Amino acid sequence: MKLRDRLYAYPWESMTENNCNAYLIDGPVRTLIDPGHAHALHHLEAKMAQDGFTFEDVHLALATHPHPDHCEGLLALRDLGVKTAMHVDADSFIRSFNDQWRQMTGQEMPEFQMDFYLKEGTLELGTESLQVLETPGHAPGSVCLLWEGQGVLFSGDVVFAQSVGRVDLPGGDAAQLIESLEKLMGLDVELLCPGHGPWIEGRGAVKENFYIIRQYIFGTGR
Template structure:
């Protein structure tokens, strides 16, 4: 199994394509430039199975419509942010001058921590609110990686000044849900380069003293 990071959209959020040797793949957070993601999937002759959302801010959902026009893919999102897909005020696109983003496709809503099985892919869902109320981190034990969205970054953490953000809740999510993963776990976040759980435990200044 392999992953590919594709920075997309006006603020270069990370979309990810996770693929298996059998040619199937899933797409995390197609936040913009959906045609670019479609082309990359076609170039690799992959068969996409699903769109997985860590949360529903505009820079993580803005490319969904292009993928849905090409393939009839299920969209997975936490139930707390279902309405954000269609509401530019909630997903933030109404305030950033980049055009209003609305996704008018019915998603599959997730609730509670569970194992999500999609084809041969298996993910442990970790509820990690704080950056947004329905933030989810997807832990893939097979590749020792967690797709953390905007919860945890290399040397930083997610912002909490947007609607529904809560700084203390975010820190609690990181400590209780992410820092309990094996230290070698790759953190594939919503912006910037990858890091590891161990590296953030040792060096991330936002996590010390909590």
């Protein structure tokens, strides 16, 4: 669904199955953020078709972090010729599970091949640009993406409406998550697009959300 000019959102709405929200920036480098689980890609494909897009129209697919409900779809998209990227620490984190995977399944883990790695700084997408913010804590190699000039923050699983990412999964780190949240709180955000749940529109509402999170984490509105 069209969220605003050149921005499409594909929220995950199933009550019984977990997957992430996906977002598409329709610029000169058409960019899909968090394609989600591989087995759910056909849902995303059907929703994108309603807006006139196919996966072949996508130039670049990014994952905010290495959890399968966000990044697994990169494998199939890459097979269609879409460039793929995540943070180098996210890639290493996935590779670190190779031995466990082999023991569990007797097979090699499907190998993610990144075309490049996301790192702190500006990612140029033709006339558009994303500011990549390294925000570990929920997962190693977690990044948030600020669409420059638009005030749109794609926050992955770092911050949600009235909640933050869990830190009890492998590679989670509460102290790092707090640092990452503090980094995000300083940004000028007009639309917050999280990896799960509803997006938050309006500077006031985004500020209020961070205020609530500050109270919840620090016990104060500082």
